[in-house]
Amino acid sequence: MKNLIRSLIVVATLLASGTALAEAQLGRDYSLLNPPQPTSTKKIEVLEFFFYGCPHCYHLHPLLSAWEKTMPRDVELTFVPTVFRDSWEPMAYTYYALESMGKVKQLHDALYRAWNEDNMVLVDEDKIADFVAKHGVDRAKFTAAYNSFAMKSMVTRAEQMIRSYGINGTPTLVVDGKYVIEGLEPADTIRALKQVIVLARKTHGK
Numbered sequence: 001m002k003n004l005i006r007s008l009i010v011v012a013t014l015l016a017s018g019t020a021l022a023e024a025q026l027g028r029d030y031s032l033l034n035p036p037q038p039t040s041t042k043k044i045e046v047l048e049f050f051f052y053g054c055p056h057c058y059h060l061h062p063l064l065s066a067w068e069k070t071m072p073r074d075v076e077l078t079f080v081p082t083v084f085r086d087s088w089e090p091m092a093y094t095y096y097a098l099e100s101m102g103k104v105k106q107l108h109d110a111l112y113r114a115w116n117e118d119n120m121v122l123v124d125e126d127k128i129a130d131f132v133a134k135h136g137v138d139r140a141k142f143t144a145a146y147n148s149f150a151m152k153s154m155v156t157r158a159e160q161m162i163r164s165y166g167i168n169g170t171p172t173l174v175v176d177g178k179y180v181i182e183g184l185e186p187a188d189t190i191r192a193l194k195q196v197i198v199l200a201r202k203t204h205g206k
Contacts, residue, residue, distance in 0.1 A: 024195035029188075030179045037165055037177040043076040044200050046193070049162065049172040051082045052091050057171040058116040060186045061109075067190050074204075075197060079104075080158050082170050089155065090123050094132070096154040097145040103137050110135050176200040 024030055039045040048064065050057040068077050081092035094111070098104045114120040114131065122128050125146065133139040145151060161167075165174060173181040173189065179196045181189055 022195060024179075024192055024199055029184070029192035030175075030181050030196050033165065033174060033178050033180050037161075037174070039177045040078075041076045042205075043074050044072075044176050044197055044204055045174075046071075046075060046077045046197070047080050047161075047165075047174040048077065049080045049082045049165070049167045049170055049174070051084075051088055051170050052095075052111045052122075053088075053115040054170045055116055058112050060171050060189055061112050063186045063190050065109075067193065072197065074201070080161055081155075082162055082167060083155070083159050084162075087123050090125065090128060092155045092158055093146050093151050094122070094128055096151050096158075097142055097148075098132070098137070100145050100148075100150065101137065101141060103132075107132060107135055107137065176204060 026032065052058075064077075071077060079095065081088075081095040083089050083092050091111070095104065098107050110131075111122070114122060120131070122131060125143070129139050129143050129146070132142050165172075165180075169182060171182070171189070173193060175181070175193070175196045179200060181192050181196060184192060
């Protein structure tokens with residue numbers, strides 16, 4: 001009886017501290033990518049396929065940003081701007097141009113707010129350049145990066161990933177090239193992400 005009580009206390013303590021994490025359920029929390037895709041890091045890779053104008057991405061964004069600040073050291077988060085139609089391409093170019101300038105963190109929140117709070121439709125290069133300039137980014141340098149061959153290559157690569165990963169909607173998270181999390185509410189997405197990372201860690205690198 002004493003052992004049972006001790007065990008219950010341990011479990012309760014773990015649950016209270018957040019260290020006990022339920023196992024993710026296939027079909028409920030995630031699906032499997034078939035075939036699995038190669039990753040670009042030795043860490044457990046988390047990809048977020050997103051679009052700034054997607055309201056679901058916007059609602060997930062603050063929770064994912066909070067998680068990013070405390071994510072495990074063996075995990076790496078990468079954003080992939082998603083292009084489902086031609087009008088989405090400018091935001092992909094914008095993301096990669098800002099990334100090349102080290103300005104993504106400076107503009108990430110602002111771009112989400114522009115689309116989802118201010119109802120701005122940023123699909124014109126000049127309008128986008130004006131927007132980033134108002135937020136402290138050098139307009140000429142941004143325009144040069146936006147129109148560079150390197151950005152074209154990166155956007156092409158993102159479009160190839162969308163096809164090879166079979167991405168059908170945003171936001172979609174892919175963990176370690178194998179596990180797909182999509183269609184959940186923001187809080188459930190983060191819960192599933194934490195659980196799937198634990199699952200991925202068991203087979204990572206094997």
